[in-house]
Amino acid sequence: MASVTLENVNKRFGTTRVIEDVSLEIGDGEFVVFVGPSGCGKSTLLRLIAGLESITHGDLMIDDQRVNNLTPPERGIGMVFQSYALYPHMTVHDNIAFGLKLAKSDKQTMEERVSQTAKILQLDNLLDRLPKALSGGQRQRVAIGRAMAREPKILLFDEPLSNLDASLRVQTRNEIAHLHERLGSTMIYVTHDQVEAMTLADRIVVLNEGHVEQVGSPRALYEQPASRFVAGFIGSPRMNFLSVTGRTAGEAGCQISIPGLGDQVLPRRMENDDESLTLGVRPEHLIPAAATGESGFKILNVEYLGSEAYLYLQVPDGEALVCRTEAPCPFTRGGRVTLTFDAHRAHLFDRDGHALPMIAAPDTQPAPAQATTS
Amino acid sequence: MTLRRLQAILLKIGFWLLVGVLMLYAIFPFYYAVVTSLKPSSELFEVSYWVDSVDLSNYAAVLSQPAFLAAIRNSVVVAISVVAIALLLGLTAAWALGRVRFRGRTTVMILVLGVSMFPQVAVLSGLFEVIRTLDLYNSPGGLILSYTIFTLPFTVWILTTFMRQLPDELEEAAIVDGASPWVTLTKVFMPLLWPAMATTGLLAFIAAWNEFLFALTFTLTDSERTVPVAIALISGGSQYELPWGPIMAASVIVTVPLVILVVIFQRRIVSGLTAGAVKG
Numbered sequence: 001m002a003s004v005t006l007e008n009v010n011k012r013f014g015t016t017r018v019i020e021d022v023s024l025e026i027g028d029g030e031f032v033v034f035v036g037p038s039g040c041g042k043s044t045l046l047r048l049i050a051g052l053e054s055i056t057h058g059d060l061m062i063d064d065q066r067v068n069n070l071t072p073p074e075r076g077i078g079m080v081f082q083s084y085a086l087y088p089h090m091t092v093h094d095n096i097a098f099g100l101k102l103a104k105s106d107k108q109t110m111e112e113r114v115s116q117t118a119k120i121l122q123l124d125n126l127l128d129r130l131p132k133a134l135s136g137g138q139r140q141r142v143a144i145g146r147a148m149a150r151e152p153k154i155l156l157f158d159e160p161l162s163n164l165d166a167s168l169r170v171q172t173r174n175e176i177a178h179l180h181e182r183l184g185s186t187m188i189y190v191t192h193d194q195v196e197a198m199t200l201a202d203r204i205v206v207l208n209e210g211h212v213e214q215v216g217s218p219r220a221l222y223e224q225p226a227s228r229f230v231a232g233f234i235g236s237p238r239m240n241f242l243s244v245t246g247r248t249a250g251e252a253g254c255q256i257s258i259p260g261l262g263d264q265v266l267p268r269r270m271e272n273d274d275e276s277l278t279l280g281v282r283p284e285h286l287i288p289a290a291a292t293g294e295s296g297f298k299i300l301n302v303e304y305l306g307s308e309a310y311l312y313l314q315v316p317d318g319e320a321l322v323c324r325t326e327a328p329c330p331f332t333r334g335g336r337v338t339l340t341f342d343a344h345r346a347h348l349f350d351r352d353g354h355a356l357p358m359i360a361a362p363d364t365q366p367a368p369a370q371a372t373t374s
Numbered sequence: 375m376t377l378r379r380l381q382a383i384l385l386k387i388g389f390w391l392l393v394g395v396l397m398l399y400a401i402f403p404f405y406y407a408v409v410t411s412l413k414p415s416s417e418l419f420e421v422s423y424w425v426d427s428v429d430l431s432n433y434a435a436v437l438s439q440p441a442f443l444a445a446i447r448n449s450v451v452v453a454i455s456v457v458a459i460a461l462l463l464g465l466t467a468a469w470a471l472g473r474v475r476f477r478g479r480t481t482v483m484i485l486v487l488g489v490s491m492f493p494q495v496a497v498l499s500g501l502f503e504v505i506r507t508l509d510l511y512n513s514p515g516g517l518i519l520s521y522t523i524f525t526l527p528f529t530v531w532i533l534t535t536f537m538r539q540l541p542d543e544l545e546e547a548a549i550v551d552g553a554s555p556w557v558t559l560t561k562v563f564m565p566l567l568w569p570a571m572a573t574t575g576l577l578a579f580i581a582a583w584n585e586f587l588f589a590l591t592f593t594l595t596d597s598e599r600t601v602p603v604a605i606a607l608i609s610g611g612s613q614y615e616l617p618w619g620p621i622m623a624a625s626v627i628v629t630v631p632l633v634i635l636v637v638i639f640q641r642r643i644v645s646g647l648t649a650g651a652v653k654g
């Protein structure tokens with residue numbers, strides 16, 4: 001097994017910088033997910049690690065050995081491609097055995113490895129089929145088998161689930177998690193889907209326009225996003241954002257006045273007074289209560305999902321607020337609600353999108369601050 | 375109602391008439407050659423479109439000529455060599471032009487196309503000098519060289535087009551599996567390019583098999599002739615007699631291999647010619 005270290009890795013295509021100064025340490029046996037919007041450079045970063053693209057500047061180490069100039073097999077990686085890229089004219093058996101044949105393993109070892117791989121991935125009965133006679137999920141497993149067969153130290157996945165339908169995606173996701181547990185090899189996984197990232201990763205690397213926004217466990221990213229970008233990217237439905245102005249309120253943190261929600265003090269440290277900030281609150285941290293008369297927010301829509309419901313609330317200017325509540329709920333479209341939220345679970349971002357640091361420890365939870373419409 | 379039905383029937387008749395005319399136009403010359411070749415020379419100038427009695431004397435006459443047999447052998451050697459060389463060079467060139475990004479790729483492609491636009495006559499004397507210098511005059515080598523020059527451009531173009539359609543990830547999967555470019559080309563790409571290779575190979579074979587001008591110019595002795603020249607040079611008992619019977623028999627003999635090849639590769643050719651049209 002192997003660890004992977006990136007030191008100030010850069011990639012340029014012509015004059016466009018696609019990867020900028022990425023430094024990262026991936027531990028032995030870790031499952032790391034690169035996530036980010038389409039075009040942010042996830043695949044490119046993965047291909048740099050694989051050895052399919054050359055590194056313009058910086059160092060890539062696998063187990064303390066600099067591997068910038070090694071070929072993919074020399075680096076000891078296996079890769080699962082987005083389109084699977086199975087060899088169409090070869091049977092499942094030959095697809096899995098191709099790499100072993102090229103590595104000149106003797107016939108017996110080869111057959112053992114193939115049948116072992118096939119057993120792990122439940123491909124035993126399909127070994128004589130051609131890829132065109134397989135379903136999407138089976139092709140996916142063959143692609144994984146081909147990547148695994150040479151027992152690489154590091155397995156790389158580039159959006160492996162994006163060609164599967166929704167239910168198969170959940171199933172295969174679980175199989176990949178199980179496979180990681182079973183093989184124990186280092187895995188690096190690329191996806192644009194934050195749900196996949198959250199469910200699979202030991203650690204998530206959020207990429208944005210070629211640089212690393214934040215690295216951390218799924219929980220850390222969810223609870224303490226370092227930037228507005230991460231806050232908006234991780235979590236579904238998305239975090240609510242509101243423009244506010246803030247004033248320092250001494251040791252207590254930062255006082256903000258929220259249009260429609262009144263004044264409130266958040267335990268966040270801010271540097272400059274009277275700054276325009278962005279408040280971020282996740283839908284599940286907004287607590288709705290029935291309002292009387294014309295106070296509060298108008299309910300634009302209620303999405304009922306069985307175990308929970310989402311309220312879409314009208315804001316005078318800006319995007320509708322989303323608020324999660326237990327279902328069934330007493331709220332109906334056209335009604336009005338007031339909102340409260342836990343000040344410790346709200347986030348503040350400065351003009352550049354950086355999160356303001358927390359003052360008190362997040363585990364000491366005071367009673368929710370009350371906020372009502374003015 | 376009946377009018378419409380009549381119209382439909384007339385349309386159908388018209389369609390099949392047209393097909394018939396086209397078939398006749400395409401096949402009749404060959405059919406007439408077959409018919410002629412099966413007649414004894416005494417009946418040659420009686421016009422008939424049917425074979426009453428099969429007479430194989432023309433075939434016997436042709437096949438007993440050592441020069442004709444040598445010509446067939448030469449043609450086979452030349453055509454197969456041209457196909458093999460053109461496919462090998464075409465495939466490797468197509469790999470470079472279709473899969474490797476380098477500066478001047480488009481220029482090379484246009485140059486390749488440009489070469490194929492010269493008429494044969496234009497390069498005849500120059501090529502003659504080249505062949506003389508290389509000491510290939512009056513040998514199959516000279517013909518192989520000159521045919522390959524004319525075959526390569528379209529081989530490279532067609533194979534490059536097909537090569538470009540193969541997905542990048544397939545090549546990358548092979549690289550990750552540890553395949554060298556040569557292994558990728560032969561073990562991964564070549565099996566997928568079979569239809570294109572069958573198509574280009576057959577076209578190259580037919581071109582080499584039928585070529586006349588170079589074959590006439592670059593060979594001197596009967597033992598080095600290829601079939602088209604040999605047939606043209608079949609002569610009768612006197613200067614005033616053209617031995618149509620043996621000529622027709624020889625033509626039929628050399629056409630049959632082509633027909634067989636086309637039938638064998640027919641499905642491949644069709645899929646090769648249309649493969650680029652729709653995304654698979």
Ligand SMILES: Nc1ncnc2c1ncn2[C@@H]1O[C@H](COP(=O)(O)OP(=O)(O)O)[C@@H](O)[C@H]1O
Binds near residue numbers: 036037040041
């Ligand atoms: N071979 C290439 N040449 C030039 N630009 C490229 C190449 N590959 C990727 N890019 C560019 O790099 C950026 C990141 O691409 P990619 O890593 O594929 O994004 P992602 O996988 O995150 O969607 C894109 O803007 C893309 O256009």
Ligand SMILES: [Mg+2]
Binds near residue numbers: 043
């Ligand atoms: Mg990608």
